[in-house]
Amino acid sequence: MAPDSVREQELAVALLRRRGQRVTPVRRAVIEVLDQTTEHLAAEEIVLRVARTVPGAHRASIYRTLSSLSEIGILTHTHVAGAGAVYHLTATDRPGGEAHAHLQCTRCGRLLDIPVDALRGLARQLDRDLGFELEPEHAALMGVCADCRAASDRTG
Amino acid sequence: MAPDSVREQELAVALLRRRGQRVTPVRRAVIEVLDQTTEHLAAEEIVLRVARTVPGAHRASIYRTLSSLSEIGILTHTHVAGAGAVYHLTATDRPGGEAHAHLQCTRCGRLLDIPVDALRGLARQLDRDLGFELEPEHAALMGVCADCRAASDRTG
DNA sequence: CTGCTTGCAAAGTGTTTGCAGGCCC
């Protein structure tokens, strides 16, 4: 495991403590699982992976953990069509961990990341016009990805 | 019922026929329910309202209808956090039926409409950079609404 | 020790599916 990862996990753990939350094996495991990937994992997938290090860990505890960690801001979750919520560590300075927004293809369901900067203009506009504070990381924009467009061009 | 509504429904029915789909009481009822409101209705709410005109209508049939009508393009659905999908008639020229995108508040869950024009610039950018065709009506952007921001300003 | 967290089981919500019969066209 890269030193960066260890540091990342410790930061998260420290944040937990600072918020008066307890550091338990389940919580450590959830953080570790999410720290070991840049993917967006569904709760069920996290359950599976946590089971590898904490065999007894129960589904419900993990859901509760995901919820607590999201509240504190350690995790970010996005609701995607057809798959419930997906989770990832809130972006920090770790490599590949830049803040990003999400695009989802309505045809193939694939999830794409885009830099939050792409939404900066829109965010400013919504704030100015409606007083709405956009949370770009939380955004899930739907549409048709390049591959699926190409496919339908061929089909007619 | 306004003449506009009647015409709107007939357009939908005609479109159904044109696509070789059958026009049944359940389908008529679903279209009628959605035509009588500008709200975004959850499937379950549609089930309730359809029951008023077609008492025997079954949940499953209505879900299947919602899915068929969405495929044809008569309906548009948006996935919202914590409430599954919400449906509305695809925007046409009817009053209050302009195409719109959706904002959802992460605090209070409220759904706000914004004109699709607000996303025009972003859509162009995504198309140019990624070949991604944004479907603005399908978009559900998350953030904090003005009311909730005001509330948290007060609370600290 | 105190009480936040966990494990367990069951219920809850939202949606889908297989099948036989019914109705639209």
Add this chain to the structure above:
DNA sequence: GGGCCTGCAAACACTTTGCAAGCAG
């Protein structure tokens, strides 16, 4: 009449909840 749609019931996927025991601090 042929076959798309419907009603029914059960299954499904995802998540939440009440409770007693356990462990972190």
